[in-house]
Amino acid sequence: MRSALAVALALLCFALIGPLIAPHDPTAIDIPNRLSPPSAERWLGTDALGRDILSRLLHGARWSLGLAFLVSILGLCIGTVAGLVAAQGGKPVDWAVMRVTDIFLAFPEIVAAVVIAGVLGAGTGSLIFALTVTGWMRYARVARGIGLSLRSRGYVVQAQLAGLSSLAIARWHYLPSLLPSLMVVWTGMFARAILGISALGFLGFGVQPPMPEWGTMLLDARIHMRSTPLQMIWPGLAVVICVLAINLSGDALRDALTKEDAPQ
């Protein structure tokens, strides 16, 4: 499991330095050398416009992983606030917040994201909006659940009696207990966001060309499946490795946390 964590961290580093080590310009068009097979000059070959696939993959990591990171962090913030408001606000507020989460959960996330991103028009902005709006509910449920269980604890009640504001209680008493569980949820949502971004890219609603993004690359490669099947393998493989590494890291994190809790 430690190796999964190592792979996940290595991939994140790749996303950061990828553009620096990419051998070619990811958007440079070179028609005479289009759809060329892997060679010493171009390790993974070129796509239909003669662009270097390895360079596009490396640059694409910044889009695919970077946007997924952003989206999952935005969801974490919104969901945690919503969950804590529900836990601290009393019964009517709790009911209202939970019904709002139900509304957003009443839908397969990707389908909702497709509708939102498609209706708002293709572009990075609507992509981020669509995936954030459909990705905060799990955090809210977890934050609310733990918040409710903490509410009657002695130190929280004492803090309330001492006149601490709800905000201060949330910051000093709820958040530290919430963070480990939220981290586990976050790994899962990060992985889902990677899948979501590439799915929307594949449907044409995501990151727009000529920007290299793994889903969009797959969409381009699909047309030339018969002549250059290998071209289709790389972006998909990149998605699978990232999602697998992040999911396994999440599992390891969860196991470590449950072990820590066990002796109590």
Added chain:
Amino acid sequence: MIRVVRGLLLRAAVVLTGTAVATFALLWHAPGDPALAIAIARYDAVVPAEVIDQIRAEAGLDAGFWPAFKAWIMPLLTGDFGQSSVTGRPVWPEVTTALSYTAPLALMGLLVGILISVPLAVLAAQRPGGWLDRCAVALASIGAAIPAYWLGLLLVLLFAVQLGWLPAMGARTPAHSILPALTLGLGVAASLTRILRSGLLEAREQPFLPAFRRRGVSHRAIERDHVAPHAAIPVVTIFGLELAFLLEGAVMVEVIFARPGLGSFLINAIEARDFPKVQAVVILTALLFVTVNLLIDLIYRALDPRIGAQDA
């Protein structure tokens, strides 16, 4: 029990109303002039401003948000989904046609998933930590990480392009459904194996099982009467999630395999900015979801009496 059902129904009604308002608000605030979009879709040419104004009045777009919402939701309550803003034809028959392609595909996917995951999970749980168990867990983890669209493309590449065994595009013959169903089914199998396996292992840990064993109850009777029902509880909940997966997967699979169905219907409607169609798909999906979750809640309570006591 009646109180619980009433609470659940109220919750479902609130969720559906909220979905309707949220969807309508999204489409209302969509960039661009919807009347202009309709005009372009209908006449495929530059149209004079009067015609656009006429379309706007016709579609009830000039009245403001709430009147327009009312004009959409009131007929909907009697089952009238309105007309396509592009072709002017009623939406409902087209939706049912699309559904008649997607529903069998989803069922086949589910069936493939169950046929793979149940034997795999049962075999894996026989000897936790054995090589079969490790293989099953590894396959399930990899399966959960593979996006449906890439898996579909790989299957096309192998079985249609390289081997030439199966047709890939369209939905003309039953053979055309094999690869799409397999794509969906493998995804379902990955998550179902994982959950079924941990459910079985957890059920085997139950403290009352050694007591039965000491009383001389046979291994088979214990497995059938005590382990299986326990493992069934998480499986029931997971069907709600599988439904989400099947719907998401169907959208992708229909695009990859150029199949008609709800997914391609939705994508085409979004691209044509045919909002009545988009609304119809969204509302139907939400209705399906809410209904299934309601049923799951009820089954869950029936299977495990402890749940009802907590949050009546």
